[in-house]
Amino acid sequence: MSKVIIIGAGGVGNVVAKKCAQNDSVFTEVLIATRTVSKADKIVAEIHQHLPDSKTQFSTASVDADNVPALVELFNAFKPELVINVALPYQDLTIMDACLETGVHYLDTANYEPLDVAKFEYSWQWAYRQRFEEAGLMALLGCGFDPGATNIFTAHHAKHHFSEIHYLDIIDCNNGDHGKAFATNFNPEINIREITANGRYYENGEWIETKPLEISQDIYYPKVATRKSFVLYHEELESLVLNFPTIKRARFWMTFGENYIKHLNVLEGIGMTSIVPIDFRGLKVAPIEFLKAVLPVPESLAENYTGQTCIGVQAKGVGKEGQEKVHFVYNVCDHAETYKEVQAQGVSYTTGVPAMIGAALMLQGVWKKVGVHNVEEFDPDPFIAEMNKWGLKVDELAGIELVKA
Ligand code: NDP
Structure with missing residues (x-):
């Protein structure tokens, strides 16, 4: 019985949403929030068409993930347990800020990158460790294929x-x-x-x-x-x-x-x-x-x-x-x-399936550790078992x- 927000409705967001729909005993309610809401609506329409038996309830919303107050309002209204961030790396920190403010766990597939500097590294997100620990929240970083x-x-x-x-x-x-x-x-x-x-x-x-x-x-x-x-x-x-x-x-x-x-x-x-x-x-x-x-x-x-x-x-x-x-x-x-x-093509698929799996392991308490963590810090066995089960x-x-x- 888990409520989740997926942020981003691009190639990867499409796969995550459809895999959540397949894994409907874990993902009971999913909100797809993104900048261009018509893209999220299209994903939900395809889920109704291709996975008519899924019990997951889907809804959609428009949000600017660069804007922390807008995210906070959305999270407070929907009250998710976890946010799956598959927008762009530029939004990682604003979404983590909103998670801290509203008490929501966090997962992403790519590390933070400033818009104006071609540089990506974990230091910005690792700097959130203490705040996530103190809030009793978990952030799982880089849970796609590579990283992931x-x-x-x-x-x-x-x-x-x-x-x-x-x-x-x-x-x-x-x-x-x-x-x-x-x-x-x-x-x-x-x-x-x-x-x-x-x-x-x-x-x-x-x-x-x-x-x-x-x-x-x-x-x-x-x-x-x-x-x-x-x-x-x-x-x-x-x-x-x-x-x-x-x-x-x-x-x-x-x-x-x-x-x-x-x-x-x-x-x-x-x-x-x-x-x-x-x-x-x-x-x-x-x-x-x-x-x-x-x-x-x-x-x-x-x-x-x-x-x-x-x-x-x-x-x-x-x-x-x-x-x-x-x-x-x-x-x-x-x-x-x-x-x-x-x-979806294979590159979106190989990213979206691990994101769904990481989210499911967090929601089921199989992977559980407050703070900000990379996936290799956890037991790989349940993750690999789920990869074999869900198409990889x-x-x-x-x-x-x-x-x-
Ligand atoms: P897309 O560009 O296809 O999709 C990104 C989505 O995020 C779009 O729906 C976009 O909205 C939305 N978005 C962008 N900015 C904002 C914003 N400010 N507010 C709200 N929504 C926003 O990217 P992909 O799906 O291909 O990739 C998603 C993520 O996955 C990226 O971070 C990428 O780096 C990562 N990735 C990770 C891999 C891995 O193996 N670890 C491999 C491949 C990708 P709009 O449609 O309006 O532009």
Whole structure:
């Protein structure tokens, strides 16, 4: 018997809402609140059409999540136990503030990022620890796929396979094809900011900075393909190297096709990816915001998307019996199948399902700890069991080194 507010009705919000509707014994009442309420209404209409037997009661509301008093009013009126924040990283702190003011637990899938600085890190949200503890509330950070499932896979390595993890490589392949010349799979602004920033990885206690897409290698993604993959900085590295201090090196790899990189280079070259606002006919517009308005909305890619994603974590180190060991834990997700199930492409699906699962574990008291926490601090077993149940099958591969030193 739980009341939940989902904030955001984009690609990920759509999946979270439909998964809550499937898991209706946990999620009894759900309010989808977002800036453009028609998007939330569309999700609810699709739930009534595709999941007519769901007992979850849905309602929708319009809210500006940058505005704490507006959020407080909404939370006080609906009285949720938990807020699932799948708006944009810019709203994390205002939503956390509103949760503290109204006594509501919090979950998100991406760490805070200021609108005017291309920089994302946990420090802003970790600074809320004491206030959440004092309020007796829990905030669960980064509960999508990466971050999210990748942190859980690392915790699984540590719990079941390794006495010491020394080398961690998180690998993320989207081998799908949406038929468009150029499009991003989730919010374009966030996605492009992530890729055009300098890369960074962790080695022997230090962060090594690289130029964007400077380091690459061909990686075999089981059941999917061998694809050229590039080192970039990803937020889960920050918490993982703290929570697993035996790690000597941690890297994040992602695939990009030649066509994608070609378009990105041109857009960057002419200044279209800049976050610095320019004057345009009396308006202040950041070029990247304008670019976002021109590009296909990620949800629109879903219908004709084919192919799979493969995301996993390779760990190397000392096994439980003291032997040298390499092990890989991963999920393969098929775009066409997720479209059939929840009218979403695989990237939204792999993010939205873990968010629903994290929320369910919090509401059921399986994961319970006041304060502000990253997912790897909790027992990975119930989470992985739920992933297998709710559409993200977890596979393992022993003894094969997919990512070379
Ligand atoms: P979308 O851009 O598709 O959706 C964002 C939604 O948030 C939209 O409905 C948008 O409203 C709404 N929104 C934005 N600003 C506000 C605001 N000020 N007030 C209220 N609502 C607002 O993004 P995605 O669904 O692709 O991504 C959602 C989140 O998931 C992002 O934070 C992203 O970084 C994260 N993510 C995490 C991943 C992971 O694996 N951990 C992977 C992919 C994404 P409107 O429609 O009006 O613009």
